[in-house]
Amino acid sequence: MTGRELRNITLSAIVLALAALLPFLGNGYVLSIGITIAMFTVLATSWALFSGPTHYISLATAAFYGLGTYVVAAGIDHLPYWLLLILALVAGAVAAALIGLATLRLSGVYFVIFTLGLAEMIRQIVSWAQNNWGGHRGLYVLTDITEEILYWELLAAATAVYLLGWWIGRSRLGFALRIIGNDEVVAAHSGIDTARAKVMLFIVPGMVASLVGALLAPRWTYIEPAIAFSAMLSFQVVIMALLGGASRLWGPLLGVIPFTLLWEAISIYFPNQTMLLLGIVFLLIVFAIPRGIAGRAEDLLRAVRPRGN
Amino acid sequence: MAKANTVLSVRGVSRRFGGLVAVDRMDFDVDEHQVMGLIGPNGSGKTTMMNLISGALPLTDGSIDLRGSKISGLSAQAINRRGVARTFQLVRLLPGLSVIENVMAGAVFGHRRRWGRAAEDYARQMLDRVGLDDAANEPIASLTYIDQKRLELARVLAGEPEILLLDEWLAGLNLTELETGIQLIKDLRAEGRTVILVEHVMDAIRSLCDVCIVMNSGKKIAEGTPAEVLADDEVIRAYLGDDDA
Amino acid sequence: MLDVKGLCVSYGQHQALVDIALEVAPGEVVVILGANGAGKSTLLNTIGGIGEGSHTGSATMDGKDVLGLPSHRVLELGIALVPEGRGIFGNLTVRENLLLGAYSERARKQQDNNLSRVLGLFPKLAERQSQTAQTMSGGEQQMVAIGRAIMSNPKIIMMDEPSLGLSPLLCRELFQCLTEVRAAGLGILLVEQNAKQSLAVADRGYLMENARIVGHDTADNLAGDPAVQMAYLGGRAAAADIDDRTGNSIHLSDQNVKIPPN
């Protein structure tokens, strides 16, 4: 067991080191795709930490992401950047806790519907507030953070999410969530405080998405509600995580890489057809690979090495 | 008044669903090391009574105390943590988890909480206890029906509960399995565990229970040793219907 | 005529029914007795097309295969099921419930005839046609359920524990009704806990235990048979019968042990 873990950690470290070398290629386009992949890896992996075991489909990513972006945009002239990152983390956690408390005792459908419009609602309120009190529509975020630094920051965040996921997987909380995902009634009758466990875990993707929004704020320079709270982001995260497989820590990564590349190619050659791609991949997930690429890969591995445990 | 060795005491407990009174002012005590049978014809309110004790349903009226402290009104998880653990009428396992993890679920979050090595060791002990020790690494789907029941029992035992609620734990077993099942509960009894048994297999009730409560239409209609209550005229009428049709 | 042969049903590893054989002809009341968990409901649900297990064996209605058909096709063949818990449409009115009973092809032309028949049989329903079904008492709801089944113009009605939750008085009325339904030429397959009253109106009975039919006799003989009581309350005699499981149907003799009178 420990031998295997050691091997996995070594492998991960090598992959991480290689990924960290990307900016040295000196290719701006490759780096920007690298940033996108790193960003979605962080978002999709943290999304799957909650939604994988509980089967709740959260579309709240954009709401938290926008929250983080706005914390930075609103505070950049007054507070140091690193402090704003911490503030974004805290704001995301608090918002997630509140939303979780209000909605996680409801059935899955209501939760989906609630998160579906959340980003749009916050966008409307922020726009309205800005129009009435801000005096202008957008905010400027001017820093000297380069694309390279941004990329490394995201890579660090990804590492943190993986470590967090690995730790949760070994913790009582992680075990409790697997039980809840299997049968919530049994979980409650085994002494698990199901509501508390779900809210605690829902905080993870909330604060991570808020942090990512904060990290990426400098990239935009000029921020307005429509950019920060783009509902599409939530769907992209869901589909990448499910495409890769939400029940494994490394699953979402397998979805993020091909989907990002595909999305990139389609937006270049058929700029209007990203929607169609999104739709087709959704149906593909439901009908062909319900457990994602990771699930498929495991089935194949098992077929190659029968009972090779 | 409750005696010194009373573990669970049920006082004036009622539960209504709309106009229907499923459980009607039930009173009884369960003593330490006692195996109590809760029996009655279909629809008499036994399973509702179990759901009230385990916290799956809230009470409409009355109170339930565990060793003198009130547990009625608490959530299911809180009641489990205080030491009341149950099995389900239709066996409920965690299909995505391995056999040993199923048992650990009870050990990690139950009445006496363990974690890591200790939880796994204790879970193995419980598997051994129910005779499933060699199935620890099997997938859940490959278990036979009696083994699924054993596994559920092991999960419940793993939390070291003060009191065990077995809801038709023997139902659906074939004859050889039934013998195994009855033997298993006999062993629990010999260990001095406190058990409430909802059961339709009357031969099991006769050989396992110290006392029986008979319910009909939500009310307690008899209480005593199995032999006494099963010879009771009212009980026979409850089961077989009126004679003067 | 409903004819079941060699019916086995299992849920995964669990055998819910083993080698069941029984028949029900029009104009007779047949009761299936047995303790909870013996497999009685599974049997009715499987024939009725709402069972969930996998099955082997056969069940035919007048020679046509019933097994595996969806419930609305089973009904078209002339078998109506009143499931456990009655299965009435609580939000709809009594009249709507009854009219829905005549939804099937085979019943549409007879709708008016059957409606007056049902309302004649249960005058209480005639008074309360526009009442919402869920606001009625348990006994009245049971009448709606049985009435709805009659509206389907069936040859056989299967009923799962119709006496459940009824007061003794209502129970008696209910079983009285069954004899009237029978008089109209329908066959009734009844699953019951209330052994005494159901045997009093039944022609024949089967005794089920542990997924098998362990006895079959006329209702009169069964009424005096200690094995019936044993099946519910346990005891040595029942245990002895269970042990003897070489044949799937043990003919119960009329031993002279009486169920104690009340």
Added chain:
Amino acid sequence: MDILITGLLLGGTYALIAMGLNLQYGVARIMNLANGEMLVAGAFAAFWIFTAGQVSPLLSLVVVAPLAFAGNWLIYRFVMLPLVRRSRSQGQLEVDSILATFGLSFILVGIMLASFGGDYFTYSYLAVPFDIFGNTYALNRVVAFAVAVAIGVLLCLWLGFSRSGLAVRAVAVDPRSAGLVGIDVVKVSAFAFALGGAVTAVGGALISTFLTMDASIGGLFTMKALIIVIMGGVGDVRGAIIAAMVLGLAETAIASLIDPGLTLAAAYLLFILVLLFRPQGLFGRRAS
């Protein structure tokens, strides 16, 4: 007064849309998140027929409704039914149908973008003033309201008094019992899903007479329809009508008193209140 009438006029169309979703969710038990796209497709069709042939949107309903019915029937038959058949639990079906209908909604948006582009579309139909109690309103709003009410009433009468309507209600109440009285539940579910889609598309065509729309606005209408259905209680026609009126009023009030950009926020406020205090709907009784 002005707000009241404008709100009620809007609420009438909302009620029709919610009725469409109610048929799909309440009877066929599919939470159709592509509902709003169906609405936009209906609006598109009306827009296209009007600009191409100067045909009145009311007349084009004769084409839009059957087409939407057929399209939705096919969707149920070939996308939803396989999911219904394979699902072992209601929870599983819920997750599957959410993902599948999200997929459908994006495909619909993709197709509409490809065929019409991403621009706003609007046309002028009956944009003349109309007098109610001394205030003037756009005649197209009044006509849309009247048509929505007429269709809604017809639907209610059909549901309430016909044999097939009764069968639909029976499936909504209890599919298992419906099968036991001889109703082909699959057939009725497919019919209800198709009918729900047709009603939604008709609602879209009506809305297009007075609102400016674009290909990607569907999600907003899905949200509104869902909020109405949940507020009114799933399967409760009366509740849905009242909830639609409440939403129409709330939106109009906030738009005219505070800011027109806050309509969804208004809908959300209602939604949150309902979720927190009456998750079973305005008139629903809590199931025990």
